[in-house]
Amino acid sequence: SIRGYLPERRLEALCHGYIRHLSNIIIFLLNEVIEQVTMSDYPEYETHTLVNEFEKDSLFMFPAGGYGYECYFNNLAKQLRSKLVMFNDFHHYLADIANSNINIGVKVETLAQTYIAKMKVLQPKGPYRLFGWSFGGVLAFEIARQLCLQEEVVSHLFLLDSYFNLYSMPSVLGLTDMESLVIGKVNLQYQPGKVNLGSNINVVLFKATQNPSSSWHEVLVTVARHYATKQMLNGLDNILEHPVKLIPLDTDHFEWTKSNNSVYTVSQHIDKFITSTNY
Secondary structure: OOOOOOOHHHHHHHHHHHHHHHHHHHHHHHHHHOOOHHHHOOOOOOOOEEEEEEEEEOEEEEEEOOOOOHHHOHHHHHHHEEEEEEEHHHHHHHHHHHHOOOOOOOHHHHHHHHHHHHHHOOOOOOOEEEEEOOOHHHHHHHHHHHHHHHOOOEEEEEEEEEOOHHHHHHHHHHOOOOOHHHHHHHOOOOOOOOEOOOOEEEEEEEEOOOOOOOOHHHHHHHHHEEEEEEEOOOOOOEEEEEEEEEEEEEEOOOOOOOOHHHHHHHHHHHHHHHOOOOO
16 A cells, blocks of 8 residues: 555545556567567467478468468368468467557567568578468568568569558548457558569469458458458559559458368469469
8 A cells, every 4th residue: 555645636646647657668668578579489389380391382371360370271271282381370479478458569560570580491592482361461561572672582472352551441431449450450550651572573462352241340341341342452552563463252351261262263373373484
């Protein structure tokens, strides 16, 4: 207990203010620490798994926010012929260990750095081939950007219905609670500006063209419907100084993994792009 000569109400208000400021300091320091951590700081964290590990050409795959590499097991992993390096969601892991009530201050750019460090252990030099669904594609895009700045070769960037310029959606769609969603805050903060990935990269967007059902979170459905109907290239045309090959999928953002036709279309195009320089 705290005793003092101030009036009781004044003392109570002072204590509450002190506790509030102390909490803010603790959260700030936690954010600073988490901002600098890497996968190697957590030996118990399972970074990735391998599929077709004896194949020659590697494809680095990044999951949607809140998922792990298991999101690809029953679909693409069964059909793709490349060596698949399927990563887990490090951001989700950090959020779990930090406490879901604390706003961890990890940025897309920082996440990309720690993934790149792990990628270079597995494959020291390019060409690198990257794939990501939803936020995993945003992460793959930032990884490609940083690798190109390091003068590494990125030959293929496959994006499966990833959303760019998401930071503008609260005002465009009148949404106020997007930060509460999985990967919401880190995704909303990502503003890479104009990006040039060089002339040798193949950028492919697999775009879900159908509206999702209302069984998902209302905000997620609103955002997905906007990108399906109002954003032909999912915002890529606002940031990327490079042509994009658009491949439409007759499915929605969430259910493509259950669509045999969509999974087949994605896997066939990826295999053809990787094995043929003229495709």
